[in-house]
Amino acid sequence: ETGVTQSPTHLIKTRGQQVTLRCSSQSGHNTVSWYQQALGQGPQFIFQYYREEENGRGNFPPRFSGLQFPNYSSELNVNALELDDSALYLCASSLGDRRNYGYTFGSGTRLTVV
Amino acid sequence: AQSVTQPDIHITVSEGASLELRCNYSYGATPYLFWYVQSPGQGLQLLLKYFSGDTLVQGIKGFEAEFKRSQSSFNLRKPSVHWSDAAEYFCAVGARTGANNLFFGTGTRLTVIP
Numbered sequence: 001e002t003g004v005t006q007s008p009t010h011l012i013k014t015r016g017q018q019v020t021l022r023c024s025s026q027s028g029h030n031t032v033s034w035y036q037q038a039l040g041q042g043p044q045f046i047f048q049y050y051r052e053e054e055n056g057r058g059n060f061p062p063r064f065s066g067l068q069f070p071n072y073s074s075e076l077n078v079n080a081l082e083l084d085d086s087a088l089y090l091c092a093s094s095l096g097d098r099r100n101y102g103y104t105f106g107s108g109t110r111l112t113v114v
Numbered sequence: 115a116q117s118v119t120q121p122d123i124h125i126t127v128s129e130g131a132s133l134e135l136r137c138n139y140s141y142g143a144t145p146y147l148f149w150y151v152q153s154p155g156q157g158l159q160l161l162l163k164y165f166s167g168d169t170l171v172q173g174i175k176g177f178e179a180e181f182k183r184s185q186s187s188f189n190l191r192k193p194s195v196h197w198s199d200a201a202e203y204f205c206a207v208g209a210r211t212g213a214n215n216l217f218f219g220t221g222t223r224l225t226v227i228p
């Protein structure tokens with residue numbers, strides 16, 4: 001059973017650029033959630049995808065967008081990068097069973113915006 | 115509004131000593147409660163969770179947590195800390211209905227000294 005895989009592990013972007021982060025969910029999981037973890041903070045919910053549809057969104061602007069593919073992998077896209085977007089981005093997959101919150105987290109992508 | 119408070123930013127304990135990490139939450143109704151651990155450069159690993167029933171919950175790695183409804187608290191404990199327990203610990207809450215995203219506290223960093 002594979003876990004959650006995120007790519008890339010690190011990247012550096014310039015303010016104003018666009019970035020795409022990728023996540024492969026754990027085998028059998030059909031739900032993917034994305035979280036942003038700024039330095040010294042706890043993770044904050046960005047959005048969740050369930051069966052290719054957005055299934056909830058946190059307090060993030062529209063320049064944060066996502067996709068989920070038929071194989072349940074997912075992308076997080078951020079347009080017009082700002083310095084404050086520098087953070088660890090965590091992907092978590094689950095079975096979409098709300099009661100269990102059975103998240104499996106990936107190791108994250110460290111994004112630095114300069 | 116939901117909030118999770120971890121009042122201790124950093125705790126240092128000696129190896130073999132007992133540990134208690136504090137967590138208080140503010141929520142409309144009793145939420146689901148979680149403790150996660152994050153080692154440097156890693157994602158989040160679930161230590162334990164409380165849904166209902168016995169208010170003393172046992173988790174992995176010898177950790178336990180006690181839910182106290184009257185105090186809106188869910189403190190994490192370990193009777194004897196090992197050097198490998200050094201990490202960042204996050205308390206989180208999740209709703210019993212509706213969206214299944216988690217709200218995290220800001221974390222407590224644990225340092226273990228020999």
